[in-house]
Amino acid sequence: MSRATAAELAALLEPFEGQKGATIDALKQVQARYGYIPEEAIDAVAETLGVSRNTVFGVITYYEFLKLEPPARHTIRYCMGTTCDALGGREILQEITSILGIRVFEATPDGTWHLERLPCFGTCSLAPMMQIDDEAHTKLTVEKVRRIFAERLPGEPAPIAGDGMPAPSEQLVKELEA
Ligand code: FES
Structure with a gap:
């Protein structure tokens, strides 16, 4: 950039x-x-x-939306809502931070990944869930996130296949972040 x-x-x-x-x-x-x-x-x-x-x-x-770092190539939005949390969300998030070596609101040093969190995507029947760029990943488990990131690390290239469900709209995300 x-x-x-x-x-x-x-x-x-x-x-x-x-x-x-x-x-x-x-x-x-x-x-x-x-x-x-x-x-x-x-x-x-x-x-x-x-x-x-x-x-x-x-x-x-x-203001959290103002960033001092260039945007990462991939943004992970992880749901920290009550339902996701009750279904093992914390353990799964811990696995993601461990795999990437970053905490929430941080980016990997190579600028590939940025990890954010949201209060709730509004699709709790599919909890626990996260969004990577435009792809929604639902009913997560520790094993599932290991597989998702194993497809991309190290190296990266191949796109991650989501669950075939549309990611929450920009509008919804903005409302949740407001
Ligand atoms: S709590 Fe995660 S989608 Fe609602």
Whole structure:
């Protein structure tokens, strides 16, 4: 992913010049362009809006949807809802973190996997479940997640086959994350 140049950032942030109350909007604009908030954009936002770097950094760390790291190639959204939890969700999540060597909300150092969690997908009859990119994986067990990741690690290439069920819509995910 290309780094943000000063000229690009200046053009992108021009509409926010001097607008101290527009930090979130300016950061959203940056993230929409680059997929995350590049380090160099923090100073550019601060200077353009006339706020401190700490203010910009504080907003980024407060809002979970604002990312300081480039997006990983694959996002795992793991359900942490009550039903999934009651059916062994914690043990399964622990297996995933162990396989990938990361915790929730972290990415693998090679940028391949990012692990997130959601409160409930709204499809509890298929619990425990997770979503990898656009594929839903349901009725998970520790064995099943081992098989899913064994198809991809090490190396990666082959696409993971889901359970043939559509992943929760973007709208639903946004509502759950709100
Ligand atoms: S609790 Fe996991 S889908 Fe509802």
